[in-house]
Amino acid sequence: MTLTTPTTAERTGEVRLPKNHNRPGHAPAGTNKRVTAPPPEHLEKVMAWGMASGSISHVYRPTTLDGVREIFRLAEQSGLTVGFRGGGNSYGDAALNGENILIDFRRMNRILDWDPAGGLIRLEPGVTLEQLWQYVIEDGWWPPVATGTMRITIGGGAAMNVHGKNAWKLGPIGDHIREFDLLLPSGKLLTCSREQHADIFHAAIGGFGMLGCFTSLTLQMKRIYSGLLNVDALSSPNLGEMMAYFDAHLHDSDYLVGWIDAFPGGRAIGRGQIHRATYLKPGEDPHPQETLRLDSQAIPQTMMGFLPKIWLPFFMRPFYNNLGWRMVCWAKYSASAILEGTAGKSYRQPHAHFHFLLDAIPFKNAYGRGGIIQYQAFIPAGTAHDTFVTLFEMGRDRGVPNYLSVLKRHRPDPFLMTHGLDGYSMAMDFHLSRHNRAKVVQLARDMDEVVLAAGGRFYFAKDSTLRPEVVQAYLGAETIARFRQLKAQCDPAGMLESNLWRRLF
Numbered sequence: 001m002t003l004t005t006p007t008t009a010e011r012t013g014e015v016r017l018p019k020n021h022n023r024p025g026h027a028p029a030g031t032n033k034r035v036t037a038p039p040p041e042h043l044e045k046v047m048a049w050g051m052a053s054g055s056i057s058h059v060y061r062p063t064t065l066d067g068v069r070e071i072f073r074l075a076e077q078s079g080l081t082v083g084f085r086g087g088g089n090s091y092g093d094a095a096l097n098g099e100n101i102l103i104d105f106r107r108m109n110r111i112l113d114w115d116p117a118g119g120l121i122r123l124e125p126g127v128t129l130e131q132l133w134q135y136v137i138e139d140g141w142w143p144p145v146a147t148g149t150m151r152i153t154i155g156g157g158a159a160m161n162v163h164g165k166n167a168w169k170l171g172p173i174g175d176h177i178r179e180f181d182l183l184l185p186s187g188k189l190l191t192c193s194r195e196q197h198a199d200i201f202h203a204a205i206g207g208f209g210m211l212g213c214f215t216s217l218t219l220q221m222k223r224i225y226s227g228l229l230n231v232d233a234l235s236s237p238n239l240g241e242m243m244a245y246f247d248a249h250l251h252d253s254d255y256l257v258g259w260i261d262a263f264p265g266g267r268a269i270g271r272g273q274i275h276r277a278t279y280l281k282p283g284e285d286p287h288p289q290e291t292l293r294l295d296s297q298a299i300p301q302t303m304m305g306f307l308p309k310i311w312l313p314f315f316m317r318p319f320y321n322n323l324g325w326r327m328v329c330w331a332k333y334s335a336s337a338i339l340e341g342t343a344g345k346s347y348r349q350p351h352a353h354f355h356f357l358l359d360a361i362p363f364k365n366a367y368g369r370g371g372i373i374q375y376q377a378f379i380p381a382g383t384a385h386d387t388f389v390t391l392f393e394m395g396r397d398r399g400v401p402n403y404l405s406v407l408k409r410h411r412p413d414p415f416l417m418t419h420g421l422d423g424y425s426m427a428m429d430f431h432l433s434r435h436n437r438a439k440v441v442q443l444a445r446d447m448d449e450v451v452l453a454a455g456g457r458f459y460f461a462k463d464s465t466l467r468p469e470v471v472q473a474y475l476g477a478e479t480i481a482r483f484r485q486l487k488a489q490c491d492p493a494g495m496l497e498s499n500l501w502r503r504l505f
């Protein structure tokens, strides 16, 4: 069930059983090996986070390294491929492996070692970002990279080399990984760092699980002196002013993020709201022991003091159309313009609130059967403004505007399959329905050309629509050849695959 070539099953929302679910497994081409099919009780329907694609896989949830080795052996015997999955927060097909084996790492979630004096932590890949910050905060540390949801696993985050609202300053998560153990399909365990197997280190981070699986990772946490952040919230009348604000504050901010109302055109194009945050310096918080306590970070589960956030998708459902969402964005922007204005409002906010406030809202329940896709374009700073304006205009002109857009600033990084560059990214959510699906896919393809012409890049964690030729164009033939070479070295039989791998490589 892919996004770009909808099948009948996909259009009707039905997910079919794999072709081989009740047959013995198929032997790899050219071999006479006896094959054994995995037992059918492991068959599960697995969806992408955006709910726009999904597939059936033999899903295993091992708890130990040897458990993973056993699954590799089972794959060998059955002739099936193996894909990996963490928290399943990739929007598209990166953590799916339809009709084959999928290893879900969420039960390998132990903290293996913690040094509260130096902030170095060693953990299993299924540890979530939520577990991580909750484990370290009372000792005065915070994860250096925090994504917009705390439900990701650190293994899944490393495999995509995720970034946060401080990407221009602290880079992606890979910049804070000291070392990891990578289990290869052969059962061999490789310890990789900047000194040891440096080429595999730089390719497996951001290598979307195609070289091996992380079985432990060592990361450096960031020292903090308070459980609070100084936050400025302000409205911005258009994209130009928002980007000018970012540029003016790159040097004195720790986090910067912009929400954009993608509906209006003309002089209001790209209007929105900026959130900027800085850490408190030592001594600035009179009660750090209190603000660093876990209870001080608890995320409110209600809105306006009484409305349970889990109800919100129910109320939002009628607004999930162009007119409804235009009104939601207008209301959000107007509230920001009236209450905060361009001069802004300053307040202090717990770290967890600043990063993960939206986690309390089960947004997915509002999407309906079509789901969403996210299109995140990374554009060099010099051409970013005009390119984003073109992308917004394309969506609006074709009647498929994006409902939620987020602006972030980035920096280049040393990882092989990187999405990072010295520039900006715009993440754009498109709601899919039976009627607009083909239009959105065509829009994404046309936007790819604009992004490529601007020297831009893409991000596999968000992707659902790229084609091999686009990936070849932005990563370059040499980079892809190098990645394939390392894959042949780590996974000579080509056991590791995912739906994304098959779609793009």
Ligand SMILES: Cc1cc2nc3c(=O)[nH]c(=O)nc-3n(C[C@H](O)[C@H](O)[C@H](O)COP(=O)(O)OP(=O)(O)OC[C@H]3O[C@@H](n4cnc5c(N)ncnc54)[C@H](O)[C@@H]3O)c2cc1C
Residues within 6 Å of the ligand: 049, 083, 084, 085, 086, 087, 088, 089, 090, 091, 094, 095, 105, 125, 126, 146, 147, 148, 149, 151, 152, 153, 154, 155, 156, 157, 158, 159, 160, 161, 162, 163, 164, 165, 208, 209, 210, 212, 213, 214, 215, 461, 462, 498
């Ligand atoms: C609401 C929301 C907000 C988000 N905000 C951000 C953001 O701010 N910044 C950002 O960068 N991303 C963001 N993302 C994307 C998300 O951070 C990435 O997709 C991340 O990789 C998800 O981690 P996961 O544990 O859910 O991994 P999954 O989505 O399950 O898997 C991601 C990849 O990791 C591989 N993998 C999983 N475990 C392992 C392992 N142990 N070894 C090797 N490979 C493995 C999988 O095969 C897959 O290719 C957001 C996603 C959502 C839903």
